Amino acid sequence: AQKITQTQPGMFVQEKEAVTLDCTYDTSDQSYGLFWYKQPSSGEMIFLIYQGSYDEQNATEGRYSLNFQKARKSANLVISASQLGDSAMYFCAMRDTGRRALTFGSGTRLQVQP
């Protein structure tokens, strides 16, 4: 069964606007971690932000924030003030106690328009 679902294959946003990338996950564990990575056209994976299942506050890292809704099992990434350099693939990933490696979603391609 798929553990990470990203339902938006592609998204467009105007420069300087905010955008939300959706991610839902499935796990029966109480302890797990959620990650977001950015993959530019160069192919390298860049870590953006982490949210632990027991963290009481939503994670923030600069222009990135995570809208974590535990009961709904969603961990949406919010990018504020989009920049042209934000155009890339974005992947949501999870690690729970049943797996010692990250499980990735299928990704969302974000295009920032001037």
Next chain:
Amino acid sequence: DGGITQSPKYLFRKEGQNVTLSCEQNLNHDAMYWYRQDPGQGLRLIYYSQIVNDFQKGDIAEGYSVSREKKESFPLTVTSAQKNPTAFYLCASSISSSGQGARREKLFFGSGTQLSVL
């Protein structure tokens, strides 16, 4: 600078040939991973290793083999049994993949190897 080095950047395989992708890290990380990425898709786990001389199969291990003789190195061999090897291969490492804090451990990635079939 510390990091993960994958080589070569591009690799071509002939029919019936085994090829080996290199992955070296100088981050002193215990855990290493191999992922496969097909165009427009997410990453799928091939193999991972939590410690030297130990490794486990991931979701798509058939047609691949690995070794972990040194902490720094985790080469991936794509064998002739892998009938559809064309993909982008990413190597990653993390400080650890076990223990209480393991769920927080982010992965550090190399720049990838694009493998194509001639």
